[in-house]
Amino acid sequence: MDICIILTDIIKFFILYVLSNYLVKQHKRRINSMKKAVAVILLFCILYIHGFGVFAKSEVYSGELDYAGSFSGDFAVVGKYEGKFKYGYIDKSGKLVIDMKFDYCEDFSENLAKVGIGEDLSSMKYGYIKTNGSYLIKPQFDIAYAMHKGYALVGLKKGKDYKYGLVSNKGKIVVEPKYDYIDVGDYLLDKGYAITSLNSQYGLVNLKTGKIIEPKYKSIALMSNYIRISSMVDGKEKYGFILFNGKVIEPAFDWIHHFGSIAKVIGMVEIDGKFGLMGADGKYVLEPKYDEIREFNDGITHVKLGDKYGYVDSDGSFLTDIEFEDISAFSKGISYVKKNGKWGLLNIDGTYKAEPIYDSISLVNGQIEAVLNGEKKLLNLDGSSKFDNDYVYMYPFVSIEGASKVMKDGKEVIIDAEGKPIFKKDFDKIWDFVDGVARIELKGKVGYLTIDDKYLVEPIYDSAYKDEATSCYNTKDNELWGLVLTDGTVIKPMSDAPIHFYGDYGIIRVGQKKTYIDKKGKRLTNEVFDDCYPFSDGFGRVTINGKTNYLNTAGKLMNRNFDFGQDFKEGFACVYDSGRYRFIDKNGNFAFGETAKFLSAKSFSNGLAAIYADNGKWGYIDTKGKIVIQPQFEGAFNFDEKLAPVIKSGKIGFIDKTGKFVIQPVYESATEFEN
Template sequence: MKKILATLVLVLLALSSAAGGKQDAPSLKPVERDGKWGFADLAGKIVIPPQFDYAGGFSEALAPVLTGSAWGYIDESGKMVIPPQFAEVDLFAEGLAAVKTGGKWGFIDQTGKMVIPPQAMIQPYSAPLRFTEGLVPVTIGHRYGYMDKTGKVVIPPQFVVTAEGGAPAEFSRGVAEVEIPPTWGYIDQRGKMVIPYQFQEGRPFRDGLAPVAVKGKWGFIDKSAKMVIAPQYDEVEPFSQGLAAVLLGDKYGFIDMTGKLAVPPQFDQTERFSEGLARVRDNKEQKWGFIDRTGKLAIPYSFSNAGDFAEERAWVELDGHGGFIDPAGKVSFTVDKSVFFTSPRFVGGLAPAYSQGKWGYVDKAGKFVIQPRFDFARDFSGPTAVVRLGKRYGLVDRSGKLVAEMKPPAALGESADGLTQFTPDLQGNSWGFVDSSGKMVIAPRYVVPPVEGGMPPRFSQGLAAVYVKGKYGFIDRREKLVIAATFDEARSYGDGLAPVATGYRVAVIDKTGKVVKEVPAGKNPPRGD
């Protein structure tokens, strides 16, 4: 079964995170004035007056604040929604936050209800104490395991953290790297060892490959544990668009997924490829430029800061001013200092932008075509984009009209094929879909599968893989089960095909459910979307 799971994961990139697992970028940041803490917007304007003894950042629309010796949580209006009562706290993630009371840690929901009672095995490390993909580390003695959101320990404590300042691994796309000295391996969300202990160090999987260290050098393995790129580099970065940055000595270059050196080491710093270009930095000049996939400097070192390309535009900073350039390096437009972008990119010709405390959308000429009024805004997908006003999620069209609003605590996830993921609460225990008008077209009755890489259902090419009574099937936009739930694993459609597995049989099916190709375990079938 390990080889089958590896084969399926390699069929396509893992699905993107939805609302339950993807944090909204905060629009407010904590600031200190004369010994008291409040919150300012991205332009530095005070929005919540300094009044607290300390404050943390916003996450899932709530921020921890200290009053005297007790912590509580405020919303983005400054209202105290969870009264100060805890000795220590952490940020919200997946609808829950870790809090300490009576000398022990537990978890509360966004109403302040204690959903996992305080207990000795819940202990913080150097990393945030939070749920990822439905699991959180718990500790007994010097060993850790994992607990689910019901408070049940689903993976008994058995792993250790040896690195100074280290922390237990968070799950990423269904697997986590774990250590029992002196070696590392990988487990799935059931605690099953899917890749045995054998590495000096391991890191999360991306694009089906994970960096591992052997005798002080880094290489890459696939999910069948095969060493596909031999350990030989001093440092490596994840793959993006088929290339990964590698360090040899003190210079970075790029390799392809076969391990072939595509760009010889010559750069002081590098970032990932996007739309065929990658950022590189000259440390002596302290400037960024862009190279193409051959390593040629396509855009000269000119910028004090730069972002990735998306829809032929990349954010850059030059002489204290920000703006966008095209792939030729020509400045598309400059941005006023009162306007901010977080990971700016264009989708369908529009990009979310922040000004004077609110989010709106600009076009490729830099003009606000949807004026800033939202507390958060996602990229457009088709005719609408997911936005948030206070605690209310909604959909806005390209004219800026709010076409739908959800009643809290309901949340919206990602949009595809004209349908947007919907969950009744931020914990994301059940999922359905709304259309571009906000009408519920599929009720939230589908769960996130408790299997490796399990994610909320997502439509692709008119069908969505859903988990029904322990098996995968496919529904259409009318929620008709057009392909029976008989598969142990399934992924989204791409080019009219979807990868599935039943027992030890891995195959690619068409939209009628007909097997068009058998795939031997460990081989790579065609990628989906």
């Protein structure tokens, strides 16, 4: 609402109020309240007319529209067809804010919109309007693009082609439309430049200063800290610079290698196979006379002249003479250098951390490893020796931080960062610690040492290794195997094969037979068996002459053997006897009576056991021998948790303990549930 209009209406209201007051006085028969009523009515009318009422005259467009575009920001393009389309804009309240007087309209971008005036597309001229509908640039261009980052590409038709220019959001024609094309990509605009093209030559516009370099270059590329240009010189493409300060270095280089991270150096230039460095001020940091210049690292580069190397700072000052036969880039302020065939370490300030006198040298774990005249040395970071001359350095002992393995008098010694021995004894061999334990060898015998310098396994055995499955240590002496349990209990060598413990009992081999021992190494029985299996539910299953029997924890066998048997589970074992599967109790007696004989059966699991009945189907019995799920399945498996997989009509599903399908049999394969 224009403030001038509001003020005018207030004045009108005041005049009308005075006039009404006069008329009321002339007609005294009217009550005094009439005057107030007239004033209120007049005020309402004025406010209604100018937008303070619920609806304002002409503010919400009430006519029909033949075109309505989507809102872009606060405005939408609308159009009316009256022999031809005319377009304008409405705001989000529906008010027609810019009259429908244009032959072409686009959405607002950066508070400016492209509009066109013309009888048809071939005669259309384009310009730009502001949000109040006034022209920023009157329609005069044959082609125009939306404003982007303060600029828009415009063009005039010249014959069959267009010539392009640039306009700004200030209404200024920044570049006259005379070029074949103008590149105004985001990266260029962000840097304040546009690249022009004419007859396959390229020029540059500095949008900040308005300076224009007319197209004359073969190529122009905007880099992070300069603009690279190229021209054909004597039939060869040469490269040059346009600096951001406006200075132009005309193309004269065979190539420019971009250096984007060094403030004082913008690139490495190449002329006739020689290299130099160009500074940000357009002057040489290094003249192009070197055979090699590498990328900067930690603000330092190295150069090569002939067959020697040296280091140069980013301002062109030399840290060292060009005197090294080989060098490396700096890493954490240190580089490797080779001089007169020997290696050393150089600090980034040009001083030596270790003089180049060593056959080889390396920086590992905060210390220096070197070889001098064929002998390994360990040095502190200041280049001094890390330990006594009696020690011969081997390599870092990585399982203890800062430690090293050295050799002294034929023994392996582990020393700390100060060069002092960590363990009381020196060993023939010591391996790295794993989970706080290291394998050791002493006087030809093997053992294990804890990191707190205690023997976990005394070094008295011919051989030893850790059983990863049980975390016990198998030991061997005089061809017999023993065991050191996790609690430190030592079972002396007594077995002809490695001993394996399962719970409280282990299995040893005596000749070609087997038997059981407890955790003290005592045999449960003097008898030996063809085979032994781990204890289950208080019994160890054994094989005697092809038959199965069971040994209890007191070392006593059952009174009879069975043709075959499974482990005890939930108080019973499934055995095969006289052509049938039956269940026995822990006394060795047949359970559930003489009728509980099956074609096949499986061990109990979660209170039920699968049985294969005479009808050729599988069902389940409980621990009282009662059939609780009638034989009806083609296959049956153990209950795990509350469900068991069964086969019905060739498909697998899952039943609960009542025999009801919880998961229908639709699967080709399945496993028992777990967790």
